Amino acid sequence: MHRTDLIAIGELAARTGVAVSAIRFYEAKGLIEALRTGGGQRRFLRADIRRVSFILIAQQLGLSLEEIVDELARLPAGRTPNGADWTRISTGLRARIDAQIAALQRTRELLGNCIGCGCLSLKKCGLYNREDKAAQRGAGPRYVLGDRSGEIAEVG
């Protein structure tokens, strides 16, 4: 505690590589919280560096900010999160990573069998019939990569 324990938004930004505007945005979305100085400026805990880092990692794994809020909600309310807390949270991420890897491996294989032969008959090769909830993130006609699951394409 020999140093200032609270950091300004600029420092949090510098420490995490995230833009100041993004940090304000995260606060508005409920991902992080800030104390305020008498003058109204934000002051963060050092632990928030860790918290923001977690947000970045989770984003890389394809979680939306909304999902990340849910994950972070599992952190302790009052006290600074410790190693055990992060471990608990990261377990969920690990499962997600494993699922993504599995999905990619399946796609890779199907790509060989299916596009490789030039047929691209989706009904037959099932490149879409997979229940690929995990890879559903990121664009694509919404209702296809999700809602549908029944019959899809078949090349005449």
Added chain:
Amino acid sequence: MHRTDLIAIGELAARTGVAVSAIRFYEAKGLIEALRTGGGQRRFLRADIRRVSFILIAQQLGLSLEEIVDELARLPAGRTPNGADWTRISTGLRARIDAQIAALQRTRELLGNCIGCGCLSLKKCGLYNREDKAAQRGAGPRYVLGDRSGEIAEVG
């Protein structure tokens, strides 16, 4: 050739699971082309079912529509693409898949070493210092997951 060789937009939509509006959008973006009837309605080749399917697969792998345009530009101009054409194109996708799998595996490992111990000291564990151009797709503060590469976070 015993069947109608041209299909309407509604049929292309039904065959691929993509919304009609999305197909028009793809045409506007140059991903597919359509012939027109005398009355101005679009008519697609059966091969376009395959083409749209390819678009969906590529999207799942994180390519933007712009990137997909580039990939598709490698298809033969006049004739209907054949199996060999698709194989050639899909090779690029395979490389991308492999890269993504590798990146995820690295992340998985780092997650164990780094979050597992609770430190989340990014400079030390390098969860960010990776040159993760592939996973850069999809959200995240733009300039972090890309432009930067120098010093990042270090938990005090």
Added chain:
DNA sequence: CCTTGATCTCAACCTGACTTGAGCTTTCAT
């Protein structure tokens, strides 16, 4: 004290990937 850099708020704008709605026309089965 004073200045300079950091912050503040709020509203507006941006990109990507589509969707929606209005108003009008084409197709095609009966």
Added chain:
DNA sequence: ATGAAAGCTCAAGTCAGGTTGAGATCAAGG
């Protein structure tokens, strides 16, 4: 020949995840 279903265009809206800008205030070193 006709009427419902499907298609057309064009402008505007949506959502996520931020960024940008204006105008005002705060914090801290000299």
